[in-house]
Amino acid sequence: MKNIKQIFIFILILLMSIIIFQNLRQVDTKILFYTITLPHSILLFFMVLIGFVLGIMTSFRFTKRKKKSKPPSPEESQMKK
Numbered sequence: 001m002k003n004i005k006q007i008f009i010f011i012l013i014l015l016m017s018i019i020i021f022q023n024l025r026q027v028d029t030k031i032l033f034y035t036i037t038l039p040h041s042i043l044l045f046f047m048v049l050i051g052f053v054l055g056i057m058t059s060f061r062f063t064k065r066k067k068k069s070k071p072p073s074p075e076e077s078q079m080k081k
Contacts, residue, residue: 019044 023040
């Protein structure tokens, strides 16, 4: 199992390196009234990071709602009577 994790991490690092070296050119990004010039790979990294954080926040929000809307257990309903 430890070997599989190491191979998976190595493949991810290799893929990330390929993506970074293929996207080194500068791009202009307009955000509201500002124009930012930065390498395309850094822009991709920030977009993936923002998507990852939003995904985690969304999953926490939905799991929290499911716990609140869970119907009472039979023991809890007997305690109320």
